[in-house]
Amino acid sequence: MEYDNELVEQPSWWKRNWKWAVPVGGCLTIIILFITVIGIGAAGIISSVKENTNHDEVLAKVQTEQEVIDALGEPIETNGIGSYNINISNGNRSAKAVVPIKGPKGNGEIYVTTTGPKENLVYEQLEVYIFDEDRIIPLLEVTDDEDF
Template sequence: MPPLPRGWWQRNWKWAVPLAVLALLSVALVFVALVLFAVRGSMQSSDVYADALARARAHPDLVVRLGEPMTPGFMPMGRIDTSTEGGGSGYADLTFTLSGPHGSGRITATAERMRGVWLYEQLVFMPPRGIDGRIDLVERGTPVGPADALP
């Protein structure tokens, strides 16, 4: 009796398994990239991030220290929680890097939203470790955004 012919899997498993693993890894990588870009986009479109970046770029001491143009890092870190109850409340705690021709550092923005208005708890530039020179960019209670845009 002649031997049974080998099936497709028996003939091709040596290249099919690595190809299937590679395909699964590619799908997972695309999914992670989509999630990261969605988070990055939502952070960068927030009022607190946009205002913190604009204030940092306009602060005279920071312009001297970092030089122009100043560019933010790729991925802001932190969280933004908002609610529409009670006229709009929320909390933001963001950190992002800012670099210029003369150096770089980290911007930390903490703000609270009450009745629809964001107020800074702090907006601070921190240089790299071991270098003195913390710069407070706003006073506590400063509204986020231009003063004439507030209700």
């Protein structure tokens, strides 16, 4: 006797697989949400720290310094995230940053130390270390304008 399987109704994919699809889908959703929240938080922290150390203005200043251009070439751009440290104690704020930079001729780092509020930063240190030449180029002596 031959059976015709087309007449037997098969359960849907969901009915056959819900026992593993629900936990796996739920776990994946939680993991994706967790990674997204951590990523957004990290991006916000990095953005805030870069703002408090005047990262963009400092990089623009370095990109226009002829001595740095001669050592690294053009264009000069960041080469990673770098390291940032902000201390706020009793209303006094200080920030330190080490920003890796690169150019066609080599690599270096920008060292920045600032104090005071964002609106009135005082630069205590602003210099570029050139790796290949093992040389530091001070940038605070180049200008008297501490606001750039």
